Amino acid sequence: MIARLLARIVAFAVAARMAMRRRDSDLAGGEAPGAKAEVSGAASEASGAEAGSGPADAEDPRRREVPANPRAETLVAGLLLAAALLAVAFIAVFVVTGLDTQLLGAALGGSLALIAAAAIVAGKSVVVQETAIEERGTLLEPEAPARIVDALSEAGEGVSRRGLITCAACVAGAAVTTAAVAPIASIGPRLTAIHKTPWHRGVRFTDIDGRLYRAEDITVGSLFTALPEGADPELIGSPLIVLRLPEAMLHLPSSRRGWAPHGILAFSKICPHAACAVSLYRYPEFPSGGNDQPALTCPCHYSTFLPAEGGKLLFGPAGRPLPQLPVLIDPNGYLRAAGGFDEDVGPSWLDVRRPSQT
Numbered sequence: 001m002i003a004r005l006l007a008r009i010v011a012f013a014v015a016a017r018m019a020m021r022r023r024d025s026d027l028a029g030g031e032a033p034g035a036k037a038e039v040s041g042a043a044s045e046a047s048g049a050e051a052g053s054g055p056a057d058a059e060d061p062r063r064r065e066v067p068a069n070p071r072a073e074t075l076v077a078g079l080l081l082a083a084a085l086l087a088v089a090f091i092a093v094f095v096v097t098g099l100d101t102q103l104l105g106a107a108l109g110g111s112l113a114l115i116a117a118a119a120i121v122a123g124k125s126v127v128v129q130e131t132a133i134e135e136r137g138t139l140l141e142p143e144a145p146a147r148i149v150d151a152l153s154e155a156g157e158g159v160s161r162r163g164l165i166t167c168a169a170c171v172a173g174a175a176v177t178t179a180a181v182a183p184i185a186s187i188g189p190r191l192t193a194i195h196k197t198p199w200h201r202g203v204r205f206t207d208i209d210g211r212l213y214r215a216e217d218i219t220v221g222s223l224f225t226a227l228p229e230g231a232d233p234e235l236i237g238s239p240l241i242v243l244r245l246p247e248a249m250l251h252l253p254s255s256r257r258g259w260a261p262h263g264i265l266a267f268s269k270i271c272p273h274a275a276c277a278v279s280l281y282r283y284p285e286f287p288s289g290g291n292d293q294p295a296l297t298c299p300c301h302y303s304t305f306l307p308a309e310g311g312k313l314l315f316g317p318a319g320r321p322l323p324q325l326p327v328l329i330d331p332n333g334y335l336r337a338a339g340g341f342d343e344d345v346g347p348s349w350l351d352v353r354r355p356s357q358t
């Protein structure tokens with residue numbers, strides 16, 4: 001099907017070129033280039049005759065070799081199928097990790113390289129090698145395009161496993177096309193992991209060395225980083241900011257009553273603007289006479305959030321509050337999540353940003 005389509009395109013191009021040459025000839029009022037070629041060919045023949053070496057003695061350049069090389073055909077099919085496998089691997093890596101650009105590049109690059117190798121081997125050892133002399137008849141015979149189509153269609157002769165190679169090429173083409181299109185899914189949040197986090201009710205807080213946090217570890221005026229016990233710390237939803245405020249200072253939304261036992265608050269450490277780590281903490285030690293609320297600030301573009309008000313955005317381009325996680329202190333004094341985040345963690349796009357904060 002594809003070969004036939006290509007043949008028709010080539011035939012059309014040849015016919016168009018012939019028409020242009022004829023038009024040029026008509027405009028010049030002279031003979032068609034084909035006619036000149038015939039004349040010069042005749043002159044050449046004449047001169048050859050004069051020299052005593054007629055056209056019958058000239059070496060006929062026409063050659064047609066039909067390779068019969070099953071190994072090469074199998075190799076081409078194998079390369080194409082391997083390319084398809086790598087393209088599928090690209091999609092798998094994209095869906096599973098989504099972030100490993102080195103693996104993604106290796107998979108897609110390897111797939112394209114294998115397709116190139118298959119094309120080279122096919123060109124050298126599978127496709128018919130032919131040197132032909134074009135018969136010059138009347139330019140633009142009505143049936144000429146059809147003849148060219150037929151001639152090109154016959155180019156597949158000699159490929160004894162043509163079906164296999166066609167199949168392999170289709171599989172490789174489909175897989176590589178899918179691999180090229182798969183990253184479009186990144187435009188939306190469907191294939192990303194940002195809607196899921198390892199935090200759910202009962203998960204304990206650990207520090208970056210895996211040591212469990214107790215409530216008394218969290219002191220007023222300091223900022224702590226916590227991770228979910230037993231989960232992948234590399235996940236975008238894993239890192240937390242944990243801090244303690246005097247309970248009298250808290251002004252959490254009414255729906256979050258009980259989310260900060262003994263004034264201990266937890267927020268996602270990932271800035272909802274462009275996913276930098278929120279790492280600056282301002283805790284005024286004495287009244288400044290102005291806005292002296294404790295504040296968390298992202299160092300990238302200075303989005304500033306108020307922990308006492310549930311992570312409310314005070315300033316900056318983040319566009320939404322810092323996602324808050326409800327905290328629980330278990331009977332042994334360990335810090336645990338009392339549930340999941342109130343908001344999607346990570347940078348804001350499309351439907352991640354939500355209009356309401358309770």
Ligand code: FES
Nearest residue numbers: 271273274298301
């Ligand atoms: S990434 Fe935090 S303010 Fe831009």
